[in-house]
Amino acid sequence: MQHDLVVIGAGPGGFDAAIEAAEAGLRTALVEKADLGGTCLNWGCIPTKVMLGATSAIEELAGQSKMKVASGSIKVDFAALQTRKGKLIAGTRKAMAQRLKSLGVDFFSGSARVETPGKITVQGENPATLEYGKLVIASGSRPIFFPGLEPDNDTVVDSNGFLALKSVPESLIVIGAGFIGIEMAQVAHRLGAKIHMVDAMDRVAPAEDPEVSKALGSMFKRWKWDLRLGVRVQSVTTQNGRALLTLDSGETIEADKALVAVGRGPVTDGMNLETLGVSIERGGITVNENLEAAPDVYAVGDVNGMIQLAHAASHQAHYVVSRMTGKTDEAYASGPVPSVLYGAPEAMRVGRMPEEVAESGQQCEVSKFALAGNPMAQAHAATQGFVKVVWADDTVAGVTAVGHDVSRLTTPSTMIVQEGWTREDTYGTIFPHPSLDEALLGALRAERKPA
16 A cells, blocks of 8 residues: 555654645555554643643642631542543544544554565554555654663552552652652642652752752642652562562662653664664664654654654654655754643743853843742742743743743743843733733843843
C-alpha cells in the first residue's frame, strides 16, 4: 500500500503530523502500537490534570480555612474519579479516530518495523506492508529506571501504575522531585496521603529557576511533606505488603506505595531504524537542523531528545509537514517554549533564565512582583509566590512564576518573550483589573536589579 507519508506514533506530534499532512493533500498512514493520543492523553498530562482538577477544591478550602472564612471537608470518590478519567480519555480517543477517518488518514494498530528504506511492516491483528515517500518517527518516550528502582507493580509503581491505582494509599514515597513526581504527589497529598519525596538533586523542580525551587520546597514543607533532597537511593522493594526504600546511607523509609518518577527515555527499540541510517544515542534519535534523521525521515517529539513537552512535539510536527509540502525551507526554530507545573502551587517558565543570559554575555537584570500584592491571589487565600522577569539588554528574555494559578500567565508571557518587550511596550497593552495578569504587569514594571 503506497502512501506519501507514514507516521509512526499517534501522540501529540504524530497525530498532528498526520492531520496536517492529510489536510495538505498527502496520502497519509498513521501507525500506533498502543492507544491514540500516546502518553500525554492516556498515561500522562491529561489524566494527571483530571485528578488535579477533581481535587482542586480541597486545596482551595484549605486556604480559606486558614483565613477563618470557611470550614468543612470535601470527600472525593476515588473510584468514581477513576471512572470519569477513563470516560474522558476514551471520548477523546474516539474523537481523534473520527477526525482521522474524516480526513482519509489510514490508521493501523500495531508495531511498526522498517524493512527497507521506503517500506515498513505493521505487526498486529491486521498485519500490513506500507510503502512511503516520507517517514515521520514520533514514537515518544517511556519511564526510565535506575538499577534497584525498577517498579514491581505491587507496591512500587511508575507513573502509569500510579494513575491506575484503585485506592489512595495512606502514605506515598515519591522518588523524583521533577514535574511528574510533584504533580502526582499533590494529588495523593490532597487525598490524605503522607508524602515522602526523595531526589538526588539538592532541590525540588531542579530544572527550574532556583528561587522557584526554593518557593516550592517551602510550600511543601508547610504541608509536612518529608523532603529528602541531595540523597541517593539504593533500592526500593516490596516487603510485607509495603514499599521499603533504602538510601545509600542505609536509612530506610516505609510507605504503602512508592512512585518511581526519575525521568523518561525515548522509544526507539524494535523498529529497525538503523536500516535507514538513523543514529540513535542515549538521548534519542539524532536529527539535523531540519529535524531530519536520515533522507526523507524525520523525528519529532520526545523521541528526538530535544525537549519532552507535548506542545513542542506538535510544533515540530507542523514544521515537518510544512517542510515536506514546500511551505518552508528554513531550519527549524522553536522560539521560546513554555513549560508548566500544574496544581496548587503552580510554576511556569518561558525563555531564558539569568544564568543563560549571563552565559550569552548580555547584561542581565531581574524584576519581581510578589503575589501577596495581587488581589486575585488574596481572594483565593493563596498569596505565596511571585512573578519574575529576566531582562537582557533592556528587553524581556524570560519569565518565570510560582504560586496560585500562575499557569494562566504562560501564554501572555510567551508572547512577551517572543516579541522582546521593553518597559515601554507594557503601556501599549491594557491589562484587566483585577486579574492575576496584573502580577505579570507588576513584575514587568518593577525595579530591576542585577541578576
